[in-house]
Amino acid sequence: MNLYEDIIAGKEKLSLIGLGYVGMPIAVAFSKKIKVIGFDINSEKIELYKSGCDPTKEVGDEVIRNCAVEFTSDERRLREAKFHIVAVPTPVKFDHTPDLEPVESASRVLGKNLTKGSVVVYESTVYPGVTEDICVPILEKESGLKCGVDFKIGYSPERINPGDKVHRLETITKIVSGMDEETLNTVASVYEIVVEAGVHRAESIKVAEAAKVIENSQRDINIAFMNELSIIFNKMGIDTKAVLKAAGTKWNFLQFEPGLVGGHCIGVDPYYLTYKAETLGYHSQIILSGRRINDDMGKYVAENLVKCLIKAEIPIRHAKVAILGFTFKENCPDTRNTKIIDIIKELSEYEIAPVVIDPVADIMEAKREYGIDFYALEKTSDIDAVILAVAHNEFKNLTKDTLDGLYNLSNKKKILLDIKGLLNKRAYTEPEYIYWRL
Template sequence: MDLIKNIINKKEIISILGLGYVGMPIAVAFAKKIDVIGFDINETKVQQYKDGVDPTKEVGNEVIQNTTVDFTSDEKRLEEAKFHIVAVPTPVRDDHTPNLKPLESASRTLGRNLTKGSIVVFESTVYPGVTEDICVPILEKESGLKCGEDFKVGYSPERINPGDKEHRLENIVKVVSGMDEETLDTIAKVYELVVDVGVHRAESIKVAEAAKVIENAQRDINIAFMNELSIIFNKMNIDTNAVLKAAGTKWNFLKFHPGLVGGHCIGVDPYYLTYKAEQLGYHSQIILSGRKINDDMGKYVAENTVKKMIKAKKQISGSKVAIYGFTFKENTPDVRNTRVIDIVNELKDYGVEVEIIDPVADQEDLQLAYGLEVTDKKDVKNVDAVIFAVNHEEFQSYNLDELKQVYRCTEKAISEAYNEIAATSDSNSEIKEDLVLIDIKGVFGRKEAEDAGYNYWRL
């Protein structure tokens, strides 16, 4: 209890390790109440924060300019803190096994600078057992201290939703756990300083770890079901959104929608759970089936784009497709684990040239991670198909009539085609549907697009 009092009275400092889309908002929130050291090994990112720039766009430049967070890339500064929050990424490898290297590295860094009487709280999404079985031994080895005697640990899974301005740290119930009752009480009281809606005290660290990993597994499975329905209904020539709108009138219908499932949470976390299950001799059925469906959706979208282009009598090899939106979700610059890349790669396999239009995406990350560059919307022209992959706010003001100007086939050509058909008596004549529009997220309405002359398709 002395620690929480000292933190509130600013006699002790807390540190946040990892200043990304999760760690930085946590640091900023705490800094409104107590003294905070924000640590990250990325010196460029730290300097951006010091310069008052928010590269994540989670809180904005003005907030960064006015925060009291002490940003640093000097690990020795961690010695000044007694309460540490570790918020680093936990990705998966190409074979879908957990990649704990960032978490292990952060644990080693913290261990080298850990002092007696400290509490360490991990926020990274992991499978049950990682905190106590992997992180604690590293902390002990690097620090020479004994867990339970010289320092304590806890786990409080992050629930921040990048790009979501409504559900923030302050108004999302925080799950907290500790290795013993005293530690749990301290951790709970620290988080209660910034979480207005309160905390939920989990029975154990493993319970809290499990709770987090199933949250996103549940969403993943539900979205996979929607994606499978979309595949089925497309074969039936039924509009999936119309079906979901009708079904959604029932009070207990879960309102999920089909789409690409990427990012550092939903598309990743289920693999942590299935990995641990495999270690225990159980092969997941539902979770992995859902993962396979969702992982294949980018290829599915690309294949249907090509089919639409073929029906429009387009030459596929050498054609050009404009993809609007590349980030893993709307209104965030984060391109990590975006499944839009699956569409890009599949189209390239067909010999299609792809242009990316995304005013929100972090262009440096886009280049480093995928070797791609963004095209300015004013420079997009002579494309054979358009794909709206992400529903950024910037795209919601797009005009369907103006969009026609980016196609090889202009509105004038379509008008001439209509006139030609009207002049014939052949009732079987069809318009060559040149305006192929793939609208994954439903940026435009189906009727609106079709009335405007588009060859429209969506999940």
């Protein structure tokens, strides 16, 4: 019997290394069909999973409680598995160069516990060449085994969209690749156990790696174009959302909107591609231009808030500003690489310390990473300006009466920055409101 057949028969196990927003849902999906070991170095996270708690909110507490994943922080248990999936973050450093430490560290841990006959598949987003040129040597060094002889490798980029309950592992076509035809067949067969949408067999590992980074780079560039249009139309006194609604009536107009581009994918992946290009002597023109625009949008929002305060004749220094939403995207507790922090940092230059409200965000993570404490909406009052920053479901249903109750009644005007364009702007007009959106 081959490895795939052994896995199906329950004779071999699959391991998932890295149980975050991507890895945990993968482990849970596979556990419905085969034996799965879920490994993470964070023992506190493992204990949460064991207790039936899903801190990511990706699958929910009940699913975690009833799933068959063998959660562990004991790396030695990886020796029980023959098919390994590595799904750890690949962030960037302060200078926007790739930070490969998480994937390198995961490779070291796995290498120490790798057994003959194993297949290792990386899902972490990387630039072309990382799997074969960086990860394989680490696996070989730590295991004493030879790639291609004692173990095989593949790459299958993650496409899970955190917080998205429609586009899931099972419903998204999965790109798979392997170092040779036999490995490709094994990797494809294993993923086909859970991926109902089917798989696409890339012709090489580098092709699969490249496909992933351009997916998010393309989206980043399109959003950057929308953000640039927003800046231009704002100067013209034209509502960008109205323009996009009109342009969107053409059949081939791409439906993108301006916004803050954060998270650990779209705002990060382009830098992996441009980094690799620069090592080959090519300096990106379009990709980095888009990144610069998107990276500056937090500052742009803060500057427009200050202009609104001046227009409303409200003192800027120590102005009371409420920010509704802190996570990098709607309905997701993840605050990593959120661009809301850029707004907060810029406002601090004007000696404004905003009140941040987010009923969805991971409270401990926000405190640990940014030193941010959250406030309750119902206990917030006497506010000079409100920034509706994240399109959480909780905020989509806010009524005008609720928003009116947040403001300082002694001010002549209420300032409202609706970054996501959630509200009907006709309800928030002069002379009562100063309403602004991207």
